Amino acid sequence: MNGPDILASLRANLAQQVQHYISPIPAPLDVSPWLAMALLQKAIRRGHHPFALQAAATLLQLSPDKLWRRAVSIAFEDIGIADLEIVSLVTASLAGKAFRAKIGGEWLVASYLVERMCLAPKCRSADDLLMLSERHPAYEHLRLGLTYGTIPELLALVRSNAPLPKRALALWYAVGSDRCPSPQLRTRKGAPQTVFDDLCEAGHPHTLVEVAREGFRRSGQVLCPFVVLLASQKSEQPAFIEDDDFPPETMCGSLPSWALDVYSREGQQALRRFLGRNCDTARWVRSHVPPVQRIKFLGDILFAVEGGLLRNHYRWPLADELRRSWAIECQGPFCPDAGEIMSMLRIDIQLLNEERQHV
CATH class of the missing domain: 1.20.272 (Zinc Finger, Delta Prime; domain 3)
Known part of the structure; x- marks a missing residue:
């Protein structure tokens, strides 16, 4: 068809x-x-x-x-x-x-x-791949260098056996970083229809490619072709389903505490109040992160600790590594290893929930 x-x-x-x-x-x-x-x-x-x-x-x-x-x-x-x-x-x-x-x-x-x-079972590997490709310091040279690749060169890289983040960046530039912008990528036009046609020709399931093509046409999100790229890796690795370990939660009026994150005004207010607390997480952030970046930084750590967790999490080795690499290694130059601050926030999250109840 x-x-x-x-x-x-x-x-x-x-x-x-x-x-x-x-x-x-x-x-x-x-x-x-x-x-x-x-x-x-x-x-x-x-x-x-x-x-x-x-x-x-x-x-x-x-x-x-x-x-x-x-x-x-x-x-x-x-x-x-x-x-x-x-x-x-x-x-x-x-x-x-x-x-x-x-x-x-x-x-x-x-x-x-x-x-x-x-x-449904859930897998955030496409978004983890996006964040890793966009932010990991090891791929900074590719985020610059691939800007100048021709569409055929980029598609050849997508088809290759190169590391997955490199293929993802090539795919991102091929569909166009003008359509799917990122502060970490230079802006260039892509050729989305050529890209999806090539994914079909490369042997990816036709139905999946057409779903991704339509999803991209409607949303403009590079996650759509990333799902195609990842689906080709899934069959090679064992998988299982389990729930993530969720931190404590509370009600904040009519909303659960986990609904208040860095992407809403109320969530930002709670994070700002929390950063004034005398707790390990707040002290660490105040000591290591420039003031103008603290809310965003803490919001990203909160996402790794709470917001991005899944019930019925479909886990497989490649996806687990993408998640680990993004969460631990992609939190900025002032935090080369986020393991410590993530552990602190897990312990202090009930203090954050107290602040969430007051916004």
Whole structure:
């Protein structure tokens, strides 16, 4: 089948699956869209249906476009190769509001997909690969040098046996860092259609490539082709599923503490207050990190310790190494090994939760 036929088949599959689904009554929260997006993504990572559905209902009420954009981001970022069927279904749902109305309506489709994502096994290897390629000091020369590669040269590197982060950077520049910007990459135009055509010709599963092509077309995220790249590695390595070890949590009004992160105003306020505390984590950050970078730095460490953790975590050796390398080795020049500060924050996170309750 060609690309349009594959997408039509996936949309028909989604329509069939939601046919007998009974959606819950929507219960939106009185929070900002940014808090709702954070809650949605983290609740799905944790498999927490009630919070995820409340967040989805909130976004559908306040900003439906944000809901569908975030849904496809979650599918490629947090589920990825662990459940390619649900990634395909979420991508199929992006056909538009008229399509969703035809198969049951916005809330029925959204709640069905949110519940499926909550239950799905999850793998964040695509995002870990992105962060590693973007930030690891060992690849600084590639982030500069590959800027000048031609599209054929970059695609040859993607097909090669080079280290995975090098292939990922080549793929990133090939689809275009203008479309998928990063402060760590120089801006250049890419050739996305040529890239996805080449992935097909290289032998990657046609359906997966077309799902990634459509996901990229709709979201502009380099995570989409990264999932294709990683899927070719998965079959070579053993895998198992287990829950990550979650730190303590508490309620902050109507929200769980883990919803308040560096990407919301309230989360930043809590981090700022926490940095004024007399605890090991705050003292370490004040001693090692320049003032202007402290909130972002602490937010990244918090993500490694709490925000990026998964229930039904699909683990395999390559993904585990990507996660370890990003979390430990990519936190900036003032922190070449983040193991110590991560351990401190795990111990001090209840103090952070106290601050979260006061914002």
